[in-house]
Amino acid sequence: MKTKYFKSLVQMEEILSAGHEMNFTLLGFDYYFGAPSGKYVLSREDGLDVEFDSLNEFYNFSINQIPIKELWQEIDVDMIY
Numbered sequence: 001m002k003t004k005y006f007k008s009l010v011q012m013e014e015i016l017s018a019g020h021e022m023n024f025t026l027l028g029f030d031y032y033f034g035a036p037s038g039k040y041v042l043s044r045e046d047g048l049d050v051e052f053d054s055l056n057e058f059y060n061f062s063i064n065q066i067p068i069k070e071l072w073q074e075i076d077v078d079m080i081y
Helices: 009-017 055-060 068-074
Strands: 022-026 029-034 040-044 049-052 076-080
Touching (some): 009 068, 040 055, 049 055
Antiparallel strands (some): 022 029, 022 076, 029 040
């Protein structure tokens, strides 16, 4: 079940910086975000794969010309693990 899981960007950062990974939907696409090999990775179902050295880079990454840090309230979380 997808849900608007995060109550704030700070909460999202706490969960992700603790090493958790997540599957989520944003703006009609399914994504994976995690750090399985040390670098943060954002993967989308259509083949988009982006690596980040920090969560800050991830938050400033734009989807449809909008940074994720401005879209966090639109993230529908499928699973956090």
